[in-house]
Amino acid sequence: MRIARCAPAALRATVLAAVVAAPFAAPASLAAQESSHGRNGLDVTNYALTLDLPDTGATIRGRAVLTIARSSHADTLRLDLIALHVDSVLVNDRATTFVRDDTSIRIPLPAGGNDTLAVAVRYAGAPSDGLIIRTDSTGRWTAFGDNWPQRARYWIPSIDEPGDKATVTWTVVAPSNRRVVANGELLEETPLTDSAAPVAMAGGMTATTERAPRTLTRWRESRPIPPYLMVIAAAPLAYYDLGRSACGRSDFGGCVRQSVYVLPEDLPFLPGPFAQADDIVNWFSRLVAPFPYEKLAHLQSLTRFGGMENATAIFYNNESFRRRTLSVGTVAHETAHQWFGDAVTEETFADLWLSEGFATYWAMLWTQHAQGDSAFRAGMAAMRREIIASPVTVARAVRDTVETDYLKLLNSNSYQKGGWVLHMLRAELGDSAFFRGVRAYYLAHRNGNARTDDLRAALEHASGKPLGWFFDQWVKRPGFAELTTSWRYEPATHRVILEIDQGSRFPPYRFPLTVQVRDAAGRSSRTTVQVRPERSQHITLPLRLDAAPASLRLDPDVTLLASFTER
Numbered sequence: 001m002r003i004a005r006c007a008p009a010a011l012r013a014t015v016l017a018a019v020v021a022a023p024f025a026a027p028a029s030l031a032a033q034e035s036s037h038g039r040n041g042l043d044v045t046n047y048a049l050t051l052d053l054p055d056t057g058a059t060i061r062g063r064a065v066l067t068i069a070r071s072s073h074a075d076t077l078r079l080d081l082i083a084l085h086v087d088s089v090l091v092n093d094r095a096t097t098f099v100r101d102d103t104s105i106r107i108p109l110p111a112g113g114n115d116t117l118a119v120a121v122r123y124a125g126a127p128s129d130g131l132i133i134r135t136d137s138t139g140r141w142t143a144f145g146d147n148w149p150q151r152a153r154y155w156i157p158s159i160d161e162p163g164d165k166a167t168v169t170w171t172v173v174a175p176s177n178r179r180v181v182a183n184g185e186l187l188e189e190t191p192l193t194d195s196a197a198p199v200a201m202a203g204g205m206t207a208t209t210e211r212a213p214r215t216l217t218r219w220r221e222s223r224p225i226p227p228y229l230m231v232i233a234a235a236p237l238a239y240y241d242l243g244r245s246a247c248g249r250s251d252f253g254g255c256v257r258q259s260v261y262v263l264p265e266d267l268p269f270l271p272g273p274f275a276q277a278d279d280i281v282n283w284f285s286r287l288v289a290p291f292p293y294e295k296l297a298h299l300q301s302l303t304r305f306g307g308m309e310n311a312t313a314i315f316y317n318n319e320s321f322r323r324r325t326l327s328v329g330t331v332a333h334e335t336a337h338q339w340f341g342d343a344v345t346e347e348t349f350a351d352l353w354l355s356e357g358f359a360t361y362w363a364m365l366w367t368q369h370a371q372g373d374s375a376f377r378a379g380m381a382a383m384r385r386e387i388i389a390s391p392v393t394v395a396r397a398v399r400d401t402v403e404t405d406y407l408k409l410l411n412s413n414s415y416q417k418g419g420w421v422l423h424m425l426r427a428e429l430g431d432s433a434f435f436r437g438v439r440a441y442y443l444a445h446r447n448g449n450a451r452t453d454d455l456r457a458a459l460e461h462a463s464g465k466p467l468g469w470f471f472d473q474w475v476k477r478p479g480f481a482e483l484t485t486s487w488r489y490e491p492a493t494h495r496v497i498l499e500i501d502q503g504s505r506f507p508p509y510r511f512p513l514t515v516q517v518r519d520a521a522g523r524s525s526r527t528t529v530q531v532r533p534e535r536s537q538h539i540t541l542p543l544r545l546d547a548a549p550a551s552l553r554l555d556p557d558v559t560l561l562a563s564f565t566e567r
């Protein structure tokens, strides 16, 4: 597959075009916690995951202890786990019979309700997906988690839904010549010496001493994240320090430690596209809110995507390091996801644009910050061309409740059009209300989940404007404005009459339209008019002109998602 989840080929081209066009120059609220939903009133709040990785081959042994908040009287827990052998299940430390099928484990629960349960699953096998285990051409064994959208279930017993977020502790025993990196903060890196054999592991497993020297590594992510972001890397990775960013603007106090983990032969690539990683985190933490996590690591990995925004441990595709093609635009996109997608997670994949649209637009905002307005406008114009050319835009709404193959949601609706929706909201509301509303949305749903209507409500509150009409036409139905226009000058009134027809493919749109008028001497003036959702209309521009204009330019700031045809 060549899907690049977080930097589709078209979008990478966009970012490159923009670069060419302009030379380089608080603690979570209770409400946020409650917005996540489990399964039948069973909500995983913590995963304690212990993995024993092999020297060779793909067979892993694991123990998962799930802390589950039961808000119902549910008597059965269904966990997702594909194919791997389940050795035993304990509920509150008592061995329990369970029903295993190819994709799930059904676990009977003791009678009760509104309580907390500890469910421990001991399992083993060779994951066919999710944890990607490979030996490279030089014989190095590596393993990388790659879970989106629902592939955590290939190696983690879980409620594998974006709406069930949880904290996670990783305890990984692996050969000492592989570095283990995971979500959150590093708690421990302990060599297990031969003399200590057999070594008791956290989950009660033992590590034998017949293998190469081994090391126990523990990481802890103390903020709830969805299973699709829970990953480890185990590979002979070299560490490259990017220093400290956003000092005073981290949810954990102090600064955000940034680093890159790469295969040793690719160290000469660095800092490469990470030279501006510091600037990116600084800028986003000012624009939105303090950085939400313990650290930010960037890793060369075996993700199938161009980049994958795993919380605190962004995985980039191996090839983009080897070929030196990884772009700063991809780094900005994945970094933006730490706020949008990771800290605030779409409740279901129907709202994927709340993750991808934000990351796409925030990467463009970084372009605007770093390279200026003309690069930004060129990038937005290129994205608009991609949206208009895409068959998906015509067929489906951005908020796509129809598609069940989530990989197909990695399309121009979720990315480019989602980004454009935010761009138009910013134009509609103005910078002040737009960013105030986005911050309020972020803070209300941080460490929880959100839906499209949550964003609408936050922006309505910030701006005092009802936005149901906006979301209906831009997010909840397919299409874009198709405009055919003409104009004429009326000498008697000194006015220009603009005629606008909206095509019949989509219902007509309502939008503000900026018009720039240029006279024969090259002087320009501009005005913004409100276009009604009607098939055909005449609008008299509120500009008094002494003579017929030399030209009219529509949407000079590139803030309207429309195709323009002059009659």
Ligand SMILES: [Zn+2]
Pocket: 005, 006, 007, 309, 333, 334, 337, 355, 356, 359
């Ligand atoms: Zn993305």
